[in-house]
Amino acid sequence: MTAKIRTRIAPSPTGFLHLGTARTALYSWAYARHFGGKFVLRIEDTDVARSTQDSVDQILASMRWLGLEYDEGPIYQMQRLDRYKEVLDQLIAQGKAYYCYSTPEELDAVREAKKARGEKALYDGCWRPAPGKTLPPIPDGVQPVIRFCNPPDGDVTWDDLVKGPITISNHEIDDLIIARTDGIPTYNFAVVVDDWDMQISHVFRGDEHINNTPWQINIFNALGAPLPQFGHCPVILGDDGQKLSKRRGAVSVTAYEEGGYLPEAMLNYLARLGWSHGDEELFSPAQLVDWFDGTHLNKSPAQWDPVKLLWVNSQYIKQADNSRLAALVAQQLGKLGIALENAVVGSHLPQVCALFKDRSDTTVALAAWAAKFYAEVTPDATELTQHVTPAIRPALTHLADKLTGCEWSRVAIAAAIKEVLATTGMKMPQLAMPVRVLVMGTAQTPSLDAVLELCDREKVLARLSRV
Secondary structure: OHHHOEEEEOOOOOOOOOHHHHHHHHHHHHHHHHOOOEEEEEEOOOOOOOOOHHHHHHHHHHHHHHOOOOOEEEEEHHHOHHHHHHHHHHHHHOOOEEEEOOOHHHHHHHHHHHHHOOOOOOOOOOOOOOOOOOOOOOOOOOOOEEEEOOOOOOEEEEEEOOOEEEEEEHHHOOOOEEEOOOOOEOHHHHHHHHHHHOOOOEEEEEHHHHHHHHHHHHHHHHHOOOOOEEEEEOOEEOOOOOEOOHHHOOOOHHHHHHOOOOHHHHHHHHHHOOEOOOOOOOOOHHHHHHHOOOOOEOOOOEEOOHHHHHHHHHHHHHHOOHHHHHHHHHHHHHHOOOOOOHHHHHHHHHHHHHHHHHHOOOHHHHHHHHHHHHOOOOOOHHHHHHHOOOOOHHHHHHHHHHHHHOOOOHHHHHHHHHHHHHHHOOOHHHHHHHHHHHHHOOOOOOOHHHHHHHOOHHHHHHHHOOO
């Protein structure tokens, strides 16, 4: 069985890679990897009016950032028009599809009349051939669409990988348009031909596609093509309880990259939005692949929780290699107009990241700490008034004198601080808080000697002299 496992992700390039699509891509990728199969990337770009190259580029960048390597693709539907026409011609020749010349106005009138009678507003089959039926005369100047001859009776049933057995009556669906007037195929037809040609064995997608599945299964059957197994994952809900969507302001995958999230944290969080492995909260992509066999997928919608995602990201930042974090933080600093030399990024910045990563939930937050070492610092006005009082200034001057001549190491700096405390009779917080405010701009930092060691001596002395 494993040799036959082939999954795919097929986003439309009409915007960014949506978070729900990213989750579906993750499940498809993990399932294929678990069984040693293949993962295919297809770009469904038949919506010519709305598809853009920028969207394609962003989709590819998002997949690359998430680490979802595909084995085949990207395959573009608009480069397969000849193949779709071949299959359309075959269906028409076999009497399984037909030309429909009904105008939009005529279709609207039929729908309104059916609604008025309390009937489901389905196509009336005006142009569908049947034994003994006389079709209307072909109108001049009307370009036809092509409709699929959907079975008039019976049910469509499949055993969904997520939801279990699903049955929909053919009376609930009508003769689907499978090619527009310009000959470009519609989604439900093109996806069947693609999945057939690409030998897709398992299709994971959002449950908004459940209503499309009966049409697709009927088209598969009409073509004599093997059916893939379908798994329809529940939607992801926003914090307002509504479905996350491009049209409702959901941010893109790349926005999370720009916002300082790590890709392994995003994968971990996305995987848990609809799937679980016991009580495991944190796991690597390799563990996900090892565990993901298509079971334990939730049937209920998941809630997007930005706070939980931040927590997950903070855990991965704590574990991350400091040199890797330094490279990411350097990019964030660049956005702030702080350009660092390669030597600083390679030697000093990893030490800064190591000291502050336990206090940071994104690389943006980590960069905000790092910026204090490489750019000017403006002390918080409230903390400045609270901690840097006239009574403390002599001790600060005394500390500056001690720091001027001591070895610039954590041990020597700690000794200088202890000497000032012993001389003045002050407690550590009385001295440390104002030093932190002046040097780092805030009273809350890691151990003072560790912070000062990573600061340039002249910069520390200059900031202390502001008193």
